[in-house]
Amino acid sequence: MGRIDGATGAVIPPIHPSATYERDADLGYSRGRCYSRADNPSYDAAADTLTALEGGAQTLLFASGMAAATAVFQALEPGDHVLIPEVMYWALRGWLHGFATRWGLRVEAVDTSDLDEVRRALRPGLTRLIWVESPANPLWVISDIAALAQLAHEAGARLAVDSTIATPVLTRPLELGADLVMHSATKYLNGHSDVVAGTLTTKVKDDPWARIKAVQTQIGGVLGPFEAWLLQRGLRTLFARVRWQCTSALDLAQRLSAHPNVAEVLYPGLPGFAGHETASRQMKGGFGGMLSIRVKGGREAAIATAAATQVWTRATSLGGVESLIEHRASMEGADSPVPDDLLRLSVGLEAVDDLYNDLSQALGL
Structure with missing residues (x-):
C-alpha cells in the first residue's frame, strides 16, 4: 500500500492542495492535469x-x-x-x-x-x-x-x-x-x-x-x-484493523447469544444466522466487525442499555477504531424497518473482554 514520492523519497505521499494546473505554451496539458x-x-x-x-x-x-x-x-x-x-x-x-x-x-x-x-x-x-x-x-x-x-x-x-x-x-x-x-x-x-x-x-x-x-x-x-x-x-492499516475487529465481533456474538437479557444476536458468523452459508462462501477470513443485538424488554430496555455503557460510545457511523453503540430505529425515524429493541454494535480495537463486560453490566448483569 506504500509508494515512494519520486521527487523527495518520502514514504508518505504528499498532499497537493492546488486547484488548478499550468497549461503548456501551446495550451495543452502534457503533464496530464487540468483542474x-x-x-x-x-x-x-x-x-x-x-x-x-x-x-x-x-x-x-x-x-x-x-x-x-x-x-x-x-x-x-x-x-x-x-x-x-x-x-x-x-x-x-x-x-x-x-x-x-x-x-x-x-x-x-x-x-x-x-x-x-x-x-x-x-x-x-x-x-x-x-x-x-x-x-x-x-x-x-x-x-x-x-x-x-x-x-x-x-x-x-x-x-x-x-x-x-x-x-x-x-x-x-x-x-x-x-x-x-x-x-x-x-x-x-x-x-x-x-x-x-x-x-x-x-x-x-x-x-x-x-x-x-x-x-x-x-x-x-x-x-x-x-x-x-x-x-x-x-x-495502510485496513487489513490489520478489520481482522482484529472480525475476531472480536465473532467472540462478542457468541458470548452475547448466551446472555439472558439478549433476545437475539444478528451476525453472519453465527451458524444459526439465516445467511451464514452464503456468507461463508463469499466472505473470506471473517464475517465483519458489525453485529446487532435485540434486547429483552423492548425499546426502553435497549435505550437504557446504550445509556449505561462506559466503554462503548453512543454515536452513529461505524468501522472506526473506537467501539460504537446505537439505537438504530430512533436514528432512522418513523418509517424505519428496524425493530425498536435493536442495538447496532460497531466493534473497535479495544480489548474484547472490556467490551463484553461493559455490555453485560449495561444489560443488567
Whole structure:
C-alpha cells in the first residue's frame, strides 16, 4: 500500500492542495492535469490502492458514500427500472424512494437474499441495475453476489454492490461477477472517524462508467486533497484493523447469544444466522466487525442499555477504531424497518473482554 514520492523519497505521499494546473505554451496539458475537480494527484494513491484491492479497472473518490452511491443512479435515464434491497442504508433508501423516484427512476425494493423474488421482479430490457448491500445494515442480511450478478446480466442489467461492511479484506465483489463496488469510505477504509468519503470501483472502463465519471465531474461531488490523504493513511492499516475487529465481533456474538437479557444476536458468523452459508462462501477470513443485538424488554430496555455503557460510545457511523453503540430505529425515524429493541454494535480495537463486560453490566448483569 506504500509508494515512494519520486521527487523527495518520502514514504508518505504528499498532499497537493492546488486547484488548478499550468497549461503548456501551446495550451495543452502534457503533464496530464487540468483542474482539481477531475484529477488532483492527491487522489492517486488511495484510488490506485483500492483498484488493486478490488481487482478492478479504475476507482473514483467521492465527497461521501452518498455522493458515490447516488452518482451510479444519476448516470441512468429517467424511466429505467432498478432493484434495491428492502434492508439497506437508510439515507440511500430515502433518497431513492424520494428524489430518484421523482426524477423518473422506477425504484422497486425486493429481498435480495431471495433469488426467486429477484428473478420475478426483473424486467428484461427495462431493468438497468440491481443494487445490493451485503452484509446489509443493520440486520446484516447476506445476499449471494455471484448469483445476483448472473441474474442481472441475463436480464441485460448491471450489478452494483455496496461492500462497505465486508471491505475488500473479506469480499471482492468484482471477482464474484459484480460490475461496480461502492464503499462509504468514511467507515472501514478510513477507519479513524476523521473523514467523510466514498469510492466507486469498476470492473471495466465502459460507457456506463464514463457516464458515472461525467456525473462526478459535472456535479462536483469530489474529495478534498487532505481527505484523500487521510483515506490513504487509513488504508495502510485496513487489513490489520478489520481482522482484529472480525475476531472480536465473532467472540462478542457468541458470548452475547448466551446472555439472558439478549433476545437475539444478528451476525453472519453465527451458524444459526439465516445467511451464514452464503456468507461463508463469499466472505473470506471473517464475517465483519458489525453485529446487532435485540434486547429483552423492548425499546426502553435497549435505550437504557446504550445509556449505561462506559466503554462503548453512543454515536452513529461505524468501522472506526473506537467501539460504537446505537439505537438504530430512533436514528432512522418513523418509517424505519428496524425493530425498536435493536442495538447496532460497531466493534473497535479495544480489548474484547472490556467490551463484553461493559455490555453485560449495561444489560443488567
